[in-house]
Amino acid sequence: MPNKSSFSIIDIRKNKIINENFINEILDGLNSKNSIKSIPTVILYDSRGLQLFDQITYLDEYYLTSAELNVLRDKVDRIIEYIPDGSSVIELGAGSLRKTKLILQSLEKSKKNITYYALDLMEDELIKSLSSLGKFSNVQLVGLLGTYEEGMDFAASLPEDVPKMIMWLGSSIGNSSREEGAEFIKSFQTKAMNPGDLFLIGIDRRNHPDKVTIAYNDPKGITAEFILNGLDHVNVILDQPLIDRNDFDYFARYNEDVGRHEAYYKAKKDITLEYTSPSDNTKMTINLKKDELIHIEYSYKYSKEECFALFHDSRLSHLESWPDPDSQYDLHLIYKSPFYFTRNVESQGSIPTVEEWKELWKSWDTVTMTMISRELVLERSIELRHPFIFYLGHVPAFLDINLARYFKEEFTEPRNFADIFERGIDPDMDDPTNCHQHSTVPDEWPSYDSIISYRDKVRQRIISVYDAYKEKVMPRSLGRVVWMTFEHEAMHLETILYMLIQWKNTVPPKGVVIPRWKASLDPVPKANLITIPAQTITLGHDDNESADDTDPLSLPFGWDNERPSRQVTVKSFRIQSRPITNGEYLDFMEKTINKGYPASWIPVNPSLFTYKVRTVFGPVDMDVARNWPVLLSQDRACRYAEWAKMRLPTEEELRSFYDLNEPQLDLSSNIGFSHWHPVDVPHDKNVVQTVGSGWEWTSTEFSAHPGFNKSKLYPGYSSDFFDSKHVVILGGSWATHPRITRRSFRNWYQRGYPYMFCSARLCQI
Structure with a gap:
């Protein structure tokens, strides 16, 4: 006989009667004169609606649930590694908890003491779902009866020292526009999350239109019944028979241009709806024409770029993403960092x-x-x-x-x-x-x-x-x-x-989630050589330091070595699609019996060429960092280039390469503390990596160029280093503020300086 589950229910509703504003929202949407008529999506989720939606999740056509389940079955232990002991896990729109059960069982197995809060609107369904979970020793089950906003307020009320993970599964974010979804997550981040708190979100991809269409229009008609049941719920909310569901069809389509599925009620004939206000018996008349549509639900789909834009707009940092085996759907783990740099x-x-x-x-x-x-x-x-x-x-x-x-x-x-x-x-x-x-x-x-x-x-x-x-x-x-x-x-x-990272006493940054390192045992493919055509490019920009006018301050500023702008002719050349990796540099050391190692490494057993790689979280195994860009001095980069029968690019060559392979500030690029460490170079040799993880060495000496005038505000900023020993570096590292990755910015270091976050890519001789 199965163990009975043990749980409690907390009613966090601020207004336990039907909100008059919600009734007005329904009526205003139906009475809209300036746009398509609408009914709030939440109307679909009464008790029967939740039961019907649960049936939908078992349909073969509705791939979202099976895809998410596949991800969880494969990655749940990895996911719960990130959840600290003593955490509160809060799930928005918990539903049947079929997927959540996998997470709770893994948490129980790990013996972590967790309080799980299931947030939903319908008490009967919430009790039914929690009752289905069974009994746990380490996981405490609590039902929260309320709206998303009320759940947000509840999460904000938890003690600040209690770690939190918010879960929003099932691609429920798709019911909001991209702007609304980002704003909602950002509100949660601002009001209810502390640095280090996690957010696990499931998001459907922009799949083939046929796959999406049948997922929301199954042959058994369960989805149609789910949608039409919403009209019955409208009558319950309004406490009068406003709408006859028999007068409407379910109409659905996939709008590929904007990446969303759209669900509507479609009038079968001309219809007049009449609503009587219970407070003063005034009547409202709503006229519908045959074939007129009433919007009920959007389901937005997301590309990789749109996902990263969502996280960026929400000001949450990305940790990991896990796709299902058929690459239809992803679970993303994001978190609130102690600070966040925008990439404007x-x-x-x-x-x-x-x-x-x-x-x-x-x-x-x-x-x-x-x-x-x-x-x-x-x-x-x-x-x-x-x-x-x-x-x-x-x-x-x-x-x-x-x-x-x-x-x-x-x-x-x-x-x-x-x-x-x-x-x-x-x-x-x-x-x-x-x-x-x-x-x-x-x-x-x-x-x-x-x-x-x-x-x-x-x-x-x-x-x-x-x-x-x-x-x-x-x-x-x-x-x-x-x-x-x-x-x-x-x-x-x-x-x-x-x-x-050179110091033995460094403490990991507070509020930053420590990575769960994974070994990258297989080396990435050899970098492609990309042909850059001969061209004339502009270096630097024009910025008069002595000007003191009131022109718009959006006119770019720049350091003295960035000005004036100047044109440079670049001959055609070939350059690697990505920087040299730690693994490639280690291979060079082994083949040349070279014992000199980069300062970004720590020797473990140099006679066996065994090293670890430095990070702010402490040393990591070379197996973890094998495919990261190697961070090294220019002297060492030149030795590697000579062995590889290649060379470092000049400043103008590297700049022209960057220019032809924009966008440099792709939201997934590793700058501005996207991660607190380098990350793997692309595993696809056809993918080009520009800015990210480390600056890049050039062969260009840092010196006065034609037209250079030293700054009057900071006279020694550049000119103190015109000594034939400093060389130009370009790009940016994981720790570079996004502002400093502007096109005209130039950095520089001594050729032999080994400590900064600087890598290299090579050109063919």
Whole structure:
């Protein structure tokens, strides 16, 4: 005899009687004069509707359920690895729980203490579904009786220290427009999720129209009955016989252009509907013509690009996706990170918004205050760099100094911080005593608390600048200061991260979901060589630093080495479709008996060529990182290129390659903390990878180009490094702020500098 399930029901409905607004929504939709008439989709899901929909999920034609079940059967143990012990799992629109049972059984098997909340509207069906689950020892079952919005409020009320996973299965998001779906998930993210909280969502793909059409119009007519039952429910809600279902047919079609299935009621004849208000007996008349349609449901389908746009618009980070065996349907695991950088290409180079500053500060605080113990801030991980404490003071000091100089005001207290923290060091690797002008290192660094207090005052100073220009246009000269200091902080964010992966005491970032590493035992196919035709391209852009007008601030800003624009002729050449991988570099070392390894690796047994790869989460096995781009110095990249009988591209060659293989900022590309580590290069050799995971070395020396004039705001920014030892790098890494991936941006490092996140792709000689 099966164990009886044990569960409780919590009624979270705020209004337990029929909402008058909902009645008005029904009537307004039916009485629409300016667009197609409509009835809210939720009307389909009364008790009988839920029962009919459950029958639909067993139909062969309705592939969505079987596809999702196949994913769960295959990947459920992988999914629940991400769910921390002590979590609350909240399912939106729980339904029959046939699929959910697989997740709960896996959680039970893992002996994780989980509270599962099943949210639904119909109490009888909720009790029936929970009763079907059986008994659990570690999983506590709770039914939530309420709407999505009420479920959101409930989730927000849970203790902040309780990890959460929201589940929205069955491609239910398809019932909303793309904009509405993104806005709903974003609302959940904003109101009810804390950093580290998970969101598991099932999404149907843009499959063949015939497959989609029959999925919503089965030969047995169950779907038609499900839709027509909604008209009966309308009469129940309105408490009067407004609509005779016999006057309507179910009409469905797939709109391939917009990627959605559309369901309607179709009038069989001219019809007059009459509604009598119970409050004052006033009558409303609604006229329908023969063949007129009443919209009842949309089911949007999503391409890969549309899925990533959905996650991006919701400001949630992507962890993993799992397709069904027939590639019809996907489960996506996304989560709320401690900060989120948008990828608005149009804003690159222009003045950042206050919101962008706040996200940048969240990122800076996540890295400096959760990954570095305050007791260890005086340590240094790279001898060529200052201890960590310098960077905590340098970033606000640079901002404060430039604001004070612009407004001709005093520095923020303590004023001597401007002397201590103004500029860091970048010594010559061959002769560390040779270094550009920098701040004098104090005998004793200021206290941690004093630096944090100083930082907060400087942040308020820049906010005050924005407040002062709410009602007027900011002069371009001030906009330049704001832009420059923003990008300076974003660049140092990446600097401190490459320092941290070299340090044994680094703590994983708080609120970031630690990856569940998977071995990539099979090497990716050899990179294709892509032919780039001869052409003339433009490098840099024109940006007059001395201009101080009130032209729109969307006119791009740029550093001194980006200007002026100049045309360069590029001869035809062939270049690899992707960067060199760790596995390929290891193969080079083994075949040449070369014991020199990249600084991004950690030796385990060098005599056997066994290494691990550094990440902010700690070292990972080479089997995990085998197909990641190798991060290395230019010297090592050149040695590999010589062995491969190839060469590094010039700056103009790499730029022309990027230009011909846009979009560089595809929402799935690995920049701006999409992931906190490099990811595999494409496994399909016909797929071209441009920006992402690591910057890329060129063979071009960083030097003054024709027309170059050093910056007056930051005179040594570029010119201090025109020493024949620095070379240009382009692109961006996983830790690069999206603004800095603008086309004209140029970065540079010493040829032998091994620490930054920089990879390489090769050209044919």
